[in-house]
Amino acid sequence: MKKKGRVFSGARPTGRQHLGNYLGAIRNYVALQDDYECVYCVVDLHALTSLTETEFLKDHTYDMVLDWLAAGMDPKRSIIFVQSHVPQVTELHTILSMTTPLGMLTRLPTFKEKVRQQPDNVNYGLVGYPVLMAADITLYKADTVPVGVDQAAHLEFTREIVRRFNYHFGPTLIEPQIKLTDFPKVLGTDGVNKMSKSLNNHIELASSPEEIQERVMTMVTDPARRYRTDPGHPEICNVFTLHKHLSPDDAPRIEADCRNAVIGCVEHKRWFAKDLADYFALFRARRAEFASDPNYVWEVLTDGAERAQAIAKVTIAEVKERVGLP
Ligand code: TRP
Secondary structure (H helix, E strand, O other): OOOOOEEEEEEOOOOOOEHHHHHHHHHHHHHHOOOOEEEEEEOHHHHHHHOOOHHHHHHHHHHHHHHHHHHOOOOOOOEEEEHHHOOHHHHHHHHHHOOOOHHHHHOOHHHHHHHHHOOOOOOHHHHHHHHHHHHHHHHOOOOEEEEOHHHHHHHHHHHHHHHHHHHHHOOOOOOOEEEEOOOOOOEOOOOOOEOOOOOOOOOEOOOOHHHHHHHHHOOOOOOOOOOOOOOOOHHHOHHHHHHHHHOOOOHHHHHHHHHOOOOOHHHHHHHHHHHHHHHOHHHHHHHHHHHOOOOHHHHHHHHHHHHHHHHHHHHHHHHHHHHOOO
16 A cells, blocks of 8 residues: 655653553554554664663663554564664764754753753753754654654754755755644643653553552542532543543443442542553553563564664765765
């Protein structure tokens, strides 16, 4: 089948993935494989900009990719690889940096936010972060980039960099389209903050049904409901929000039962925990199978790097020629 185009997306190696990662990104990555040629990258070089936990880079890469594969990201149909395994990206990063005004980088809200977050480590790589991202996307000639709103400014930046490069050196690089992941922010078990490992309000996809149940029972539910006999307000309940996305067919019934106080919050959480565990049953089975061979993930990544490199070499040769490098 003729594919619509090429997708590229990258994620920093954060280890075991959680429900927020799944609903916000992974599920979409899996679905896109039907219509696009997909290139999915573990951006380990980008991760170096914060220089924390670098000793875990390898384990985090392994754990994340194992979860990706178990979730249905398919190394036969897609290219799945590690950024640093294809060094051409750093070459392109250097070349693109020459047509990037420094002010464009230091003005970015994402850069200013990083400066606030890590005032003691405002490194050069942090400034160039979006240039490296532009190199990722353009090296693999992607025309479509699925990202969340938090990355929208970076994508606009990539488009601008491509226009500048092409203006200087003639049409060479592809200006990518942003494909906004329309999923709303996934809140954690606290019902207030975005689900994240650092806040420990997350539910790992690799959890056993018992672990899922335990975690779900700690979840904050409807803040406006005090007694079991009170009518519920599913529209402001995080458990309902997540449940609705995993079991869309049952959503009307769950909603009605909650609103009419047929079920209380504890019963609803048991229901959600069961559905969640069932939803990820195949995931757990595949994960166990892939993990039984400790080389499997690395073999996938080696193969991915070779295929990625084949594309990268062509682009780099074109770019160098355009720029006039001897
Ligand atoms: N900056 C992205 C993030 O933090 C990760 C990333 C790196 C990326 N390169 C990319 C995303 C290229 C999309 C395309 O989430």
